[in-house]
Amino acid sequence: MKSTIFQRIGWFLVAILGAAAVGGIALNRGESINAIWFIAAAACVYALAYRFYSAWIAARVLVLDETRATPAERLDNGRDFMPTNKWVVFGHHFAAIAGPGPLIGPTLAAQFGYLPGTLWILVGAVLGGCVQDMTILFFSIRRDGRSLGQMARDELGPIGGAAALVGTLMIMVILIAVLGLVVVNAMKHSPWATSTVAATIPIAVLVGLYMRNIRPGRVLEGSLIGLALLLFAVAGGGWIDHNESLRPLFDHEGLTLAWFVIGYGFLAAILPVWLLLAPRDYLSTFMKLGTIFLLTIAIVLMRPEIKMPALTQFIDGSGPIFGGSVFPFVFITIACGAVSGFHALIASGTTPKLLANERDIRMIGYGGMVLESFVAIMAMIAATVLDPGVFFAINSPAGVVGKEAADAVAKISSWGFPVTVEQMEFLAKEMGEKTLFARTGGAPSLAVGMASIFGSAFGNGLLAMWYHFAIMFEAVFILTTLDAGTRVGRFMLQDMLGNFSPKLGETSWYPSVLLTSGMVVAAWGYFLYIGVIDPNGGVNILWPLFGISNQMLAAIALSVATGILVKSGKLKYAWVTGAPLAWLAMVTTSAAWEKVFSSDVRVGFFAAANDMADKLASGALPAAKAKFAPQLIFNQQLDAWLTIFFVVVLWVVIFDMLRVAARYLRGKPVLPLSESPHEPSRLAEDWVRD
Amino acid sequence: MLHKIWRFIRQVSGDDAYERYLAHHAAAHPGEPSLSRPEFFRREQERKWNGVRRCC
Numbered sequence: 001m002k003s004t005i006f007q008r009i010g011w012f013l014v015a016i017l018g019a020a021a022v023g024g025i026a027l028n029r030g031e032s033i034n035a036i037w038f039i040a041a042a043a044c045v046y047a048l049a050y051r052f053y054s055a056w057i058a059a060r061v062l063v064l065d066e067t068r069a070t071p072a073e074r075l076d077n078g079r080d081f082m083p084t085n086k087w088v089v090f091g092h093h094f095a096a097i098a099g100p101g102p103l104i105g106p107t108l109a110a111q112f113g114y115l116p117g118t119l120w121i122l123v124g125a126v127l128g129g130c131v132q133d134m135t136i137l138f139f140s141i142r143r144d145g146r147s148l149g150q151m152a153r154d155e156l157g158p159i160g161g162a163a164a165l166v167g168t169l170m171i172m173v174i175l176i177a178v179l180g181l182v183v184v185n186a187m188k189h190s191p192w193a194t195s196t197v198a199a200t201i202p203i204a205v206l207v208g209l210y211m212r213n214i215r216p217g218r219v220l221e222g223s224l225i226g227l228a229l230l231l232f233a234v235a236g237g238g239w240i241d242h243n244e245s246l247r248p249l250f251d252h253e254g255l256t257l258a259w260f261v262i263g264y265g266f267l268a269a270i271l272p273v274w275l276l277l278a279p280r281d282y283l284s285t286f287m288k289l290g291t292i293f294l295l296t297i298a299i300v301l302m303r304p305e306i307k308m309p310a311l312t313q314f315i316d317g318s319g320p321i322f323g324g325s326v327f328p329f330v331f332i333t334i335a336c337g338a339v340s341g342f343h344a345l346i347a348s349g350t351t352p353k354l355l356a357n358e359r360d361i362r363m364i365g366y367g368g369m370v371l372e373s374f375v376a377i378m379a380m381i382a383a384t385v386l387d388p389g390v391f392f393a394i395n396s397p398a399g400v401v402g403k404e405a406a407d408a409v410a411k412i413s414s415w416g417f418p419v420t421v422e423q424m425e426f427l428a429k430e431m432g433e434k435t436l437f438a439r440t441g442g443a444p445s446l447a448v449g450m451a452s453i454f455g456s457a458f459g460n461g462l463l464a465m466w467y468h469f470a471i472m473f474e475a476v477f478i479l480t481t482l483d484a485g486t487r488v489g490r491f492m493l494q495d496m497l498g499n500f501s502p503k504l505g506e507t508s509w510y511p512s513v514l515l516t517s518g519m520v521v522a523a524w525g526y527f528l529y530i531g532v533i534d535p536n537g538g539v540n541i542l543w544p545l546f547g548i549s550n551q552m553l554a555a556i557a558l559s560v561a562t563g564i565l566v567k568s569g570k571l572k573y574a575w576v577t578g579a580p581l582a583w584l585a586m587v588t589t590s591a592a593w594e595k596v597f598s599s600d601v602r603v604g605f606f607a608a609a610n611d612m613a614d615k616l617a618s619g620a621l622p623a624a625k626a627k628f629a630p631q632l633i634f635n636q637q638l639d640a641w642l643t644i645f646f647v648v649v650l651w652v653v654i655f656d657m658l659r660v661a662a663r664y665l666r667g668k669p670v671l672p673l674s675e676s677p678h679e680p681s682r683l684a685e686d687w688v689r690d
Numbered sequence: 691m692l693h694k695i696w697r698f699i700r701q702v703s704g705d706d707a708y709e710r711y712l713a714h715h716a717a718a719h720p721g722e723p724s725l726s727r728p729e730f731f732r733r734e735q736e737r738k739w740n741g742v743r744r745c746c
Contacts, residue, residue, distance in 0.1 A: 076714070076718070077714075078710065078711050078714030078715060078718065079711070079734065079737065080737065082710070082714070084701075085698070085701060087698065087702075088698070088701045088702050091702040092702070096743060096744060096745055097745045098745070099744060099745050099746045100746065101745070101746035168742075175746050179746075211731070212728070212731065212732065213728075216727050216728035216731045217705075217707065217708050217727050217728070217730070217731035218705065219703050219704050219705045219707075220699070220700065220703050220705040223703065273735050273736060273738075273739040274732065274735045277739060278735045278738070278739060281743070281744065282703070335746075336745075336746050340745070340746065342745045342746050343745060345742040345745070346742065346745055349741055349742050349743070350741070350743065480744060481744055481745075481746065484739070484743055484744040485744070487739060488741070488742050488743075491740065491741070507740070546746075550746065
């Protein structure tokens, strides 16, 4: 198909507009810049990358074959393997990959200013994340829908396979801990938020009972009832907040809430899925898609001004939310939204079993990630439309800016981001909260940003409702990730333990379920607990750890992809996955290096441990802090070793891949390609595509 | 058009999973007894959640 002259001119104009928008964002040093430029820049970059780069990968690198039967066709069983309409698959795939990550990462990274995060989201996605998702999806489809771990084992050998398994388990633990922390920070001393989030549990159970017993399998009906109840719970939370006798029931310290979250996680992991997990997932998926859609409309309607400067002085590493300079930390702070290793598990999980035709790999794999990246851009917009002073007041932990409101605003104003106590009090009152200070983690500032965008688009009178709606929306799918992640962690652990004791490997043997669920919950519960008692707001520790582990998984996935490309005789195209791999290896290693060896106590784990040990020994710590100091010291050391472990795993996999590639290129025997043989597709052209 | 959108929504949400299962069953295993709706739904939920379904 030859492109007409009009198409060429059209794409040329898109390129010009994109370049102008990106340039405008990058070079603007004035007072403020309109959010519409971000949308325009993102839309043009995505359109160009999708039209040209992904098409080139599809045609030249992967060589998609429309006539080849996919696993969905060959292994059709009417359940998990099933040829499915491509838009339906797209919906499933997107709902599976887009969690709270792309909302939180950009919000935290906004401390560097809007520019570093925005550029990384755009470039990282089109050259890294989308490519990873697309290639892994393709390789999995060519291998009967096998998982990343299996592909690593089949193509590279047992080392790669084991690394993928251990890596996934570790990420899960860190991820759940940090997400739990975000929820706790949003709920502490907020009866409205706490009661609304608490109400989501019985609502999910009700929906579960409805879908199982009252009207079995009527997913839409059940979900709609649940959604109505959720909205009612948001309003009801406001009523509880104003009710003097009910209020104290939901007004808790962070630590108490952390124990609730841990207890909830354990219960959710051992209860049958139909009761809590599955119905909650339906609700959170609808909520997620609906809210993202609403946010897009609101941003396009409102075209808010971005108030954060392009760059802040914190690019030098002194940032209040997390320590560390813009290189390499922006690249690990924003994982989801740019490159997320976790996606490789979805792209080699449920999705490859549904695709009816290989040509749709481009739209699902590449396109799905483009959309997630766009969500990250919107999160960046929602964070940066706030006054920078307000943004930092909400997100800076008390350990950095001081516990008292007056100290905090003085400190933040001294950075050149003016904010007053009155301003914060007024804002908190508008949002129906007592205080918004030190709510580190991204969810509350995002909720304030979203509430102000929604408020100005759909009426300002309901700011407090919008705020708590946004909090509930984030909490719902954070808790879903927490349940689902604990469950997956349990399966993996059972799988591993099953090698030693077959009985423990039985996923339905209840003692084993209790034991392994308890172990997984204890693992993330530990990090959550430490995160809550850490006065510097555990986000400073946990989020970089999560970023490093997630990028490590991405590097494993890209190693598998690069290894397969080389073994398929496509050495000249190996850079397509090799270049993002090299970049990730570099940023992950240098971030890990700093986290381990930096002498800055806010960056280096060992430095922080030693600093605290010295202070404890010299008696410089007040009694309240001294009580927790030994635990914090131990934790910092543990985190340092964990980081070292991640980097070692990362390089072991990379060297394993290079070893296999080198052997192949020198003509020595390697594990054969595990691709399934070609079978012609018998699906009529438009059979499933109507 | 409306009909198409409705069908799409049902398919995306999994609302029509049982009907599609019946269609598959009738085509692939004619004559064998099929699962009832509640039975099918229970099995499906168990199966669906035995793996990585959600991401960060």
